[in-house]
Amino acid sequence: MEANETALTYLNQNKLLYLNMLEVLRRGSAELLYAGEDGVLLYDRGAEAHMLSARNRGALEKFLPFLECSDIVVGHEDWYREELTQRLGMWQETPCYQAAWLAEEPPELPPFDGKLRPLGLEWAPFIFAHYGKSDIGGLPHIEEAVRQGMLGAFVDGELAGFVGFHPEGSIGLLEVLPPYRRRGLGEVLLLGAVRLALERGQYAFGQVLVDNAPSLALQKKAGLTVSEDTLYWLFRPES
Known part of the structure; x- marks a missing residue:
């Protein structure tokens, strides 16, 4: 102790x-x-x-x-x-950078023409096929993320985007499919994940590459606080 x-x-x-x-x-x-x-x-x-x-x-x-x-x-x-x-x-x-929701109250979701709801394992192959970094960890990584809790934004009954959590608890796996971009769905998904993390008693945080200007802008627009200092991940090459 x-x-x-x-x-x-x-x-x-x-x-x-x-x-x-x-x-x-x-x-x-x-x-x-x-x-x-x-x-x-x-x-x-x-x-x-x-x-x-x-x-x-x-x-x-x-x-x-x-x-x-x-x-x-x-x-x-x-x-x-x-x-x-x-x-x-x-x-x-x-x-x-590390970005986190530090306000005492959970965020309100912006209005959007659709529904936000949890995704089941049946969606894992679809997510794997459409996530921009699906080569990291492969389908098993996506399946585990679904088990941890992923949210999907549905527009006219179609899955328009999704978000989840990485193994250490950070918000990630955020993707808005091309036909649905520039409609504010990224902010909806991000804040939906923040609310889910807070409901579970978790810290609501994510990590954004320093050269990813659009994602950094999204974090700030959504009301998350972005760290001034940086952290980094090191990986051992596969033999």
């Missing part, structure tokens, strides 16, 4: 940036490997990823032995990003 309190105290110093780590601790899917005034290291069983924040060189050196066999590492300070990439032999995705 003492280590958990130490971790929470540390992470809440920059809650927005570390909200992904706070979420996996909240739901109990994380193994806390280290917590101190100099950093926090944990392993999330849901995402099968190590997540870390290191304040100085000493903390980073403590963490490196845990990371040597990791397939996924999520770092939260830029000063060691290139070093981790090289020393661990991993490739890095473009850094991203």
Whole structure:
């Protein structure tokens, strides 16, 4: 319990940036490997990823032995990003901002000419075929996301877009099909996912690549707060 309190105290110093780590601790899917005034290291069983924040060189050196066999590492300070990439032999995705709903009350959905409703597993092949990043994790990844809870926006009885959650709890998998774009459905889906997360007692947050200007604009338009600092995902190449 003492280590958990130490971790929470540390992470809440920059809650927005570390909200992904706070979420996996909240739901109990994380193994806390280290917590101190100099950093926090944990392993999330849901995402099968190590997540870390290191304040100085000493903390980073403590963490490196845990990371040597990791397939996924999520770092939260830029000063060691290139070093981790090289020393661990991993490739890095473009850094991203964390965006979160921080208001006390859940958002109201904008009016739209359609219905928002949960999606069942029967929709997984359709989602897999139409999601822009369906190559990440394949159909099993989509099926698991549906089990975690995905929402679909239906217009005239047709599925026009969808949104869900990644394994560590972040909002994602947001896609509006081309014929239905520029109708505000992206904001409807995003806020629908925010409401669902809050109803479950989760933190409502997502991650947006720093070069994805349209998505960043959507987060801000919808009322989410975007972090000033960035985090990043490192992946071990498949052999």
